[in-house]
Amino acid sequence: MKHRVVITGLGAVTPLGVGARALHERWAQGVCGIVDGAGACTDFEPKEFLSLKEIRRLDRFSQFALVAADEALTQAGWEGLPYDPLRIGCVIATGIGGIETVETQHDVMRDRGAKMVSPLGIPQYMPNAGAAAVGMKHGLQGQMYGVVSACSGGAHAIGAALRMIQYGDADAVVAGGAEATLTAFGFACFNSMQALSPTGVSRPFDLRRDGFVMGEGAGVLVLEQATLAQARGATILGEIAGYASTSDAYHLTAPEPSGRPASKAIELALADAGVTAADIAYVNAHGTSTPLNDVAETVALKLAFGEQRAKQVPVSSTKSAIGHLLGAAGAVESVATVETLRTRIIPPTLGHEVPDPELDLDYVPGEARPLLSANGDSLAAISNSFAFGGHNVTLVFRGAPR
Amino acid sequence: MSAITTQQVESRVVEALASFGPDESQITRGATFEELDIDSLDLVELAQIVEDEYGVVLKGEDMKELRTVGDAIDLIVERAS
Numbered sequence: 365m366k367h368r369v370v371i372t373g374l375g376a377v378t379p380l381g382v383g384a385r386a387l388h389e390r391w392a393q394g395v396c397g398i399v400d401g402a403g404a405c406t407d408f409e410p411k412e413f414l415s416l417k418e419i420r421r422l423d424r425f426s427q428f429a430l431v432a433a434d435e436a437l438t439q440a441g442w443e444g445l446p447y448d449p450l451r452i453g454c455v456i457a458t459g460i461g462g463i464e465t466v467e468t469q470h471d472v473m474r475d476r477g478a479k480m481v482s483p484l485g486i487p488q489y490m491p492n493a494g495a496a497a498v499g500m501k502h503g504l505q506g507q508m509y510g511v512v513s514a515c516s517g518g519a520h521a522i523g524a525a526l527r528m529i530q531y532g533d534a535d536a537v538v539a540g541g542a543e544a545t546l547t548a549f550g551f552a553c554f555n556s557m558q559a560l561s562p563t564g565v566s567r568p569f570d571l572r573r574d575g576f577v578m579g580e581g582a583g584v585l586v587l588e589q590a591t592l593a594q595a596r597g598a599t600i601l602g603e604i605a606g607y608a609s610t611s612d613a614y615h616l617t618a619p620e621p622s623g624r625p626a627s628k629a630i631e632l633a634l635a636d637a638g639v640t641a642a643d644i645a646y647v648n649a650h651g652t653s654t655p656l657n658d659v660a661e662t663v664a665l666k667l668a669f670g671e672q673r674a675k676q677v678p679v680s681s682t683k684s685a686i687g688h689l690l691g692a693a694g695a696v697e698s699v700a701t702v703e704t705l706r707t708r709i710i711p712p713t714l715g716h717e718v719p720d721p722e723l724d725l726d727y728v729p730g731e732a733r734p735l736l737s738a739n740g741d742s743l744a745a746i747s748n749s750f751a752f753g754g755h756n757v758t759l760v761f762r763g764a765p766r
Numbered sequence: 767m768s769a770i771t772t773q774q775v776e777s778r779v780v781e782a783l784a785s786f787g788p789d790e791s792q793i794t795r796g797a798t799f800e801e802l803d804i805d806s807l808d809l810v811e812l813a814q815i816v817e818d819e820y821g822v823v824l825k826g827e828d829m830k831e832l833r834t835v836g837d838a839i840d841l842i843v844e845r846a847s
Binding site for chain 1: 785786787788803807810811814817818
């Protein structure tokens, strides 16, 4: 029998500020954290949260992970570990890893010679550095690793954590994703791909959408085996009820146009959670604001939900407020989805003003609106993540009972 | 190149170690690297600084023997002269 898995802590560092609540509240208020074509975490001052040693030893992406994890663990009320450390895992994704470190150290090698490259180069760059930093700081000794699947990483990390607890390999897992790719090289690479919005505006599902806007930050969730969390008197913020992942096997960067592999991820995740499309009250879309993604996602939702149901369910994109956080996106958007279920307020897709005739779902334009239960009692939502490489992930969340 | 004084090395080593994390007031000649939470990765960085500034090459075996800040200062001064 699979264990149920609940969420007891949320943490986020995003272009809307430091904090999970800031993310959802400010997004719902219509605030956009994108400035000059980038979603930078300008409010994030490392010294406020981390020691000099931590700052010096960690790339910016790991710093984000550590601060988001601290927030989530504080909310979970973990003063000391509530379980055997060997039964607490940590899975933190990143799309790229410590790219700022690579750039800096490559400059050092070119300008001052190979012997001057920092011994911290690899430990800072390595994509598992975020997981290692969080685990080490809090003494977590169970399964710990980084997940690498580009823009699905954060969702894959949460899926892996869910399975770990469901099948009894861990009592709790600190899971999420972190990214800090707003560097000269990061922009150059994505610009060369013509993936970034030349106008610097993130407006998912809008007719004028012209690419994604890169953002940075981290999202972390504390997941616990439900009966253990209840036994220790934890406040339950929500439940992770289902997870599924498929792959396109089609193209390195373009989504598979029929939407079938992506829709299959949605269908399988619903089945995994034991719910149907009729139970889903909200979809937190991948919604990147690229011409191709937003069509493919709309097609996938229609295939998975059925045309009629798909048109009824409100769909909004967090990326309209913070840009695309790549490997952190799935985790940050999971945080936003749990907050949406908890507060029963659906934040809008910002900047969605000119409808695209091809895209005919309810993308929650304009203002935030109340989240209404789809079928009277249960309150469930999904969060989609799709990635370069063709990785599709859907997570199903349930709101905590009131 | 003029001779390097112990004082010069001491102030450079303290400055470098302080940039690694510990509070400058804790960095005395008698303080151990363990107390200062300075590990092998930090010592490699210290060796790079020393080599860059004084041309003194410190190898892994040299660093392993170092226990206190004073040990490091003395070794650098000895090698530099």
